[in-house]
Amino acid sequence: MLESGSGRRLISIVTPCYNEEANIDELYARIKAVMATLPAYDYEHICIDNCSTDGTVAKLKEIAARDKRLKIIVNARNFGHIRSPYHAILQSRGDACVLIASDLQDPPEMIAEFVEKWEQGYKTVLAVKPESDEHSFMFALRKIYYRLVTRISEVKLVPNATGAGLFDKQVVEILRSIKDPYPYFRGLLCEIGFPIATVPFRQPRRQRGVTKNNFYTLYDIGMLGITNHSKVPLRLMAIGGFVLALVSLLIAGLFLIAKLLFWSSFQIGLAPILIGVFFFGGMQAFFIGFVGEYIGSIHTQVRNMPLVVELERVNFDD
CATH class of the missing domain: 1.10.287 (Helix Hairpins)
Incomplete structure (x- = not known):
């Protein structure tokens, strides 16, 4: 196990960002508060910015100047919502890596539940949303899609997984060896084959900022799930x-x-x-x-x- 300078095990927390200036302060504070409840662990917080056009990077640098645990990767251009977070996961160096959205729709407080499942021996933990405050039509459409992909996939997928979760260092090492340039991350985790624990939650609506999902991004990830995991x-x-x-x-x-x-x-x-x-x-x-x-x-x-x-x-x- 990798240990930090304090002798405690290290958890890497990855949050992908794109034009999330309004959420950065609360995101940082809530993650810091959660990790304060886990005294057995040290942590690094990796924010990967996908070439934001607002003040996201400036705000991140302001926080990073006073807290060295906050680490920043700034992309040369917008590389999309699939490649950027995956790259940040591969840059983590902790005993476990946590991926959580920066828009606060995946509550950072779930990190404590992720770690609890990890301590029980699970190498992969995924957040799932059986309920959501998003528009009922979109939620129903997502459920139909997950049901369809699960039915036709060559591996058993986790329905209603958001992508947020915890991944043991062994899982991250396997991901590094695969070298997939455009992965369907949720499917890839299932394909690795380790037992997966789930943490259910009710997904809240976005409170600040504008969602980055549109028809094209949803279609892209939807089609990726089909083409990568089913013939x-x-x-x-x-x-x-x-x-x-x-x-x-x-x-x-x-x-x-x-x-x-x-x-x-x-x-x-x-x-x-x-x-x-x-x-x-x-x-x-x-x-x-x-x-x-x-x-x-x-x-x-x-x-x-x-x-x-x-x-x-x-x-x-x-």
Whole structure:
């Protein structure tokens, strides 16, 4: 076990930030208060800033100047909501690493529960939200997605996991060896295979600042979960294409027979032709799009780009 200078075991707390100026002070204070209730542990608090355009970095540096436990990584540009936090986890040096959101929708007070589960022997602990104060439609949509991905995934996933949690140093070392440039982090933790403890909580609404999630980011992580952990869509497309070809052949045969039997009176008309063209065109576009997602995932892997490029580090003395 890695120990800090005080002889206590070290916990690394990672909080990804992007334009969270309004939340930084409370985030820092609440994490500090929680760790004060865990006297057996020392901690480092790593904030990785994804090239914020507000005063987030200035506020972080102000706090870091008086508390060396707060460490800052500033990215050269915005590398997205998937790569940036994953990079920070790999930079941690504690006996365990905690990932928690900087928007305070994952309450920092859960850290004590994470550590308790870790002390019980679990190498991975995940926060799950069976209840949420977010819009009911979005919450229902997320639950449907998790249910779908869990059903088609090749590994058993944790439903309603937010991504926040605690990961033992052994898990972090395995993540370092995988070298995935664009991971579906929640799925990757399940794929490693260690038993996972869960900490349920009711997710509050964001109190300050603006959410960084939009349709594209939600679609991105949603599709990543499917393409990284399931071949079922590809196989459904192959089976579906075969079935559609058989049905089309059967319908074509029936039309041919009807035309031969009722040559003068049977008229096909334009409607069936137009419906068929648009239907099969739509199906082809859908299939090609899904295949494109898998090809895009392969392209990301083979480029072997770094997770992020760092512009600056603060308080990383070693």
